[in-house]
Amino acid sequence: MHQYSGVLKVNLSALRRNWRVMRERFSGQDCGAVVKANAYGLGVAPVVQSLYSEGCRQFFVATYDEAIQVKRLIPESVDIFVLQGVCPGMEQRFCDEDLVPVIFSTEMLRRWMAVTVIGRRRCALKINTGMNRLGLEPEDFLAFADEVAFPQTIGVELVMSHLACADEPQHPLNISQLERFRPIVEMVRQRFPQTRISLANSAGIFLGDAWHFDLARPGIALYGGSCVPELRARLSTVVTLKLPVIQLRTIFAGESVGYGGDFVAQEEMRIAIVSGGYADGLLRRLAPRFAGWCEWYLPMLGRVSMDSCAFDVSQLPSEILPREGDFIEIIGDHVSLDDAAKAADTISYELLTRLGDRLQKVYFEDADHLSPPI
16 A cells, blocks of 8 residues: 555456446447557556456557557457557558558558558558548548459458547437448448448447447446446446545634635535545546545535645544545545546546556456455
8 A cells, every 4th residue: 555545446347347238238240349548547458358358359449559558468369440540651560460550541541552461451441420530531432442442452341430429319410420421331231241330439339229330339338437328327337536535624714725715614614635636637627516425425625736635524423534544435436437527527538547647556356355445
């Protein structure tokens, strides 16, 4: 136990349960997992190995370096898709390592064909259907497919697009993107039936079977983020973040707490100072809407600072008042990941990926109780 360190507990059993929820809801052939950004900040090694043990064989990362890290963690060949494609000069490395770049421009596609060898190429193509971030335009894709012996010449194993508003099921862009994607799907199904199709992310799985196709790419839902209301009661808590109390103090009416004197006590109060702040990933925007948990919901007081923040414990009976070394839950069974993100006016993705290296990461399985009591 490090002195006054926050603890980030990751329940690997819950992670696998969430993956099964997504796989069972998906009507297509296969369900992968998005493990980019160090598995959303939770640690790529235990996350990938745990999902692999559950049967996941399709992993999505952002960069070549992330792909290499995933590949070294798994005892056999799996599909590792690199969402940011392949930069100039890296094409042969992708072939040598059997990685699958997600190609999203005609320039990248022509480089891929010019540099790599037929028979060793494996790639995915991303189509822009309305997000307007990365992707080939549908008409460019269709023209290119007529121009070359696709997919044999290019090595295309997957054609995909990305939903922009799947977490808002009624948003008209969901239907619009599906409609723009359908001509691509029809052409691929007719001419190249061995090439798989992918559109659904975590939220997209719950839009309905029309968005499913062959391969799903869940991300945030695996880690406990309920990106659509239907998921809130179905997902298990994967992440628990607790911060240790390092001092209890009394403040009086008219006294302030923290930088800027934003919070001023109206009466005598008991407050708990905990070790953990924005250097550990707690967003400064958490205050004043956030409440932690320690036998009771405890309002946050004043600003989050680099290494500490304060909570109101005035309402707690003396017998359950936290002492030095006790912990306050920031994320967990009582304070959901999504509720904490909402208090910070952000999304669960940002909250998770910001969690800092100073936190002790503890990985455990439900039945083993490997984590220390806190």
